[in-house]
Amino acid sequence: MTEHRSTFRRHLATGTYTQAVKQIPRYVATMTSLKATRNHLFVSEYLQDLYPSDDERGVVVNTPCFMLDSECDENPQTSLDLPEGQKVILAVANMQYQKKTRGLMQSLGPLSTVLEKNSDTTLLIAGQGPYQYRVEERAEALPGDIRVLGYVSEIESLYNRADIFVHFSLLDGYPSTVLEAYASRTPVVANDAVGMREQIVDGETGYLVDLDKPEELERCIGELLDSPKERERLGEQGYQYVKSNNDSEVIGSQFESYLTTFFDE
Secondary structure (H helix, E strand, O other): OHHHHHHHHHHHHHOOHHHHHHHHHHHHHHHHHHHHOOOEEEOOHHHHHHOOOOOOOEEEOOOOOHHHHOOOOOOOOOOOOOOOOOEEEEEEOOOOOHHHHHHHHHHHHHHHHHHHHOOOEEEEEEOOOOOHHHHHHHHHHOOOOEEEEEOOOOHHHHHHHOOEEEEOOOOOOOOHHHHHHHHOOOOEEEEOOOOHHHHOOEOOOEEEEOOOOHHHHHHHHHHHHOOHHHHHHHHHHHHHHHHHHOOHHHHHHHHHHHHHHHHHO
16 A cells, blocks of 8 residues: 555645545555455556555456557547648646656656757647646746647547657556557657556567656657657557557456456355
């Protein structure tokens, strides 16, 4: 329960006592559920390690990528008004959570530096939530073409339009957005943390960078923008990864095996 405890202490330190108190029932509910149930299903090894459980009772079954089963129009209906040939860096963020938004916010400075050096590139940020205004304020204060789109219904088309997908978060058990980028053959760059470590084979299906080293992020994105062949290689490797590991039939079979074991007890 490290996550709850660290969040509790952080709120106490910053004086946000109401938020600190909210962590207590969450902690109690999670611990009660773990102790009261005989079997635990986790979507990633990161979450399995985060929540203590008897090894024999904890099973990891990753989430499927349903985008593999869908078809979409490659021309997004959202009016982007981008010049012909403009490259796109895409981020899709859940701005309901502070720690998810914080990772994105931390990346905006280095990404802005990349945009300054590459005027033919635009950063699109899709997603909504109570922390969206902070992202908008930060984006407006930085140089470069950064556009916060809010909620986008035809998100598959944005993945297909993107040249690079970025995912920077401090709280993600197994982000579906990384899988969706893979399914769209869009190369992925993420911070080396939480659930992304399980999804990305560094240098093969994407790149993992240290958010505390902005120059590393800048170099990685810059090199990808300059290399269509590398983007194509990573995109294809990512697609093969998600097809092999997160296809709905693959995950369905794993879940069926888990249920069979559960009911045979």
